[in-house]
Amino acid sequence: MSDMANRPTSTREASAIAKKQLAIRELHWPTADAFLWDRKAHKGFTTIPKTMPMIMKIMDEMTKGAPVSATYLTLWCNTWDNSFVVLNKNGEMANASGFGGQRGEHTWLTRVKKLQELHFVDIKPGRSGPLGNAIIWNPHLVIRWHQGRGTPGLTAASYNALLEHALEIGAQDMTSGDVPDFTALSREVGRDEGEN
Template sequence: MNNKQRRKSEQRKFQLRNELWPNCEEYVWDRLSYDGFTTMPKTMPVILKIMDEMTKNKPVSQTYFALWCSTWDNSYVSLTKAKELASFSGFSGERAVTTWSSRMKSLEQLNFIQIKPGKSGPMSHALILNPHLVIRGHQELRTPGLFETSYNALLELALEVGAKDVIEITDEKLADYHATFVREPTPN
């Protein structure tokens, strides 16, 4: 679907919405009117599912989602407020930060994020890598926990929504990504 077709499709959906829910404009979230939004791939639900499948009984999707919502479209997250990030990730109580830290380490071991130390300790800064590229890398490596059905669902959805970065990853880009960021995954 090219940009012109996509805009036409969006206009039709907008018209249908207004027919089904007249006068709803002031009651829906409009990212062009309000601050405090983030940009994310339409494939995010499948990405989160894949992450949780790869980490078995220690789901990381809430932690990843909290990180994603903490960036300003620059893929960088300051980790100085660990308690707050732990809470946003769904963890509470005495072990909240410890549990959150273990999920962060899992995300790093699976190469979804990179962590750097700083004045707040060993976890002070995080870089969120392109999850499409990361998952494609795991598919190439045949990483345990990445199920073919989920990977294929990601490919199907990517084609449906026009996420070219899933499909058009060149061997050169994948090799460069592996050389720059990938550490061999360790079992969880």
């Protein structure tokens, strides 16, 4: 690849791409605006990385037989763009993740614990019980950490596809910067105030 292909997309380039896409959309659907969901006009939105589909694919590959991506997306959609979730509506979140019936909430909580084991989230007790609060770590950093550790299930093909997409969109956290040790980070950042 050339240096030009490896450089991240600048804000100006991203704006130019968005304008071109809007022009093409308006060519094909000139009266569509009234029928589109626009985060600037409607309440109830969250911000997600453009790499989210690939992140979710990687998560599910790492947890063969017990996919966690729907649970992760439900957690993400219950934040207020602050990477924090109060786990006080587990039945609703289980249902949104596709787990219904008598065992739905139990299955969902099992998937949340799996996300914690993989360090995509960290859980602390709160008013809602032992699994009362969740923080969602930067998934790009978590996946880079797993890649560095050689975690089973994280394939070179999927990692490289994520990396290439990140390069295309300028997601520099996939290509540079420190990657924390998430095992230590969960203990250090989340320790109780009374501990030293």
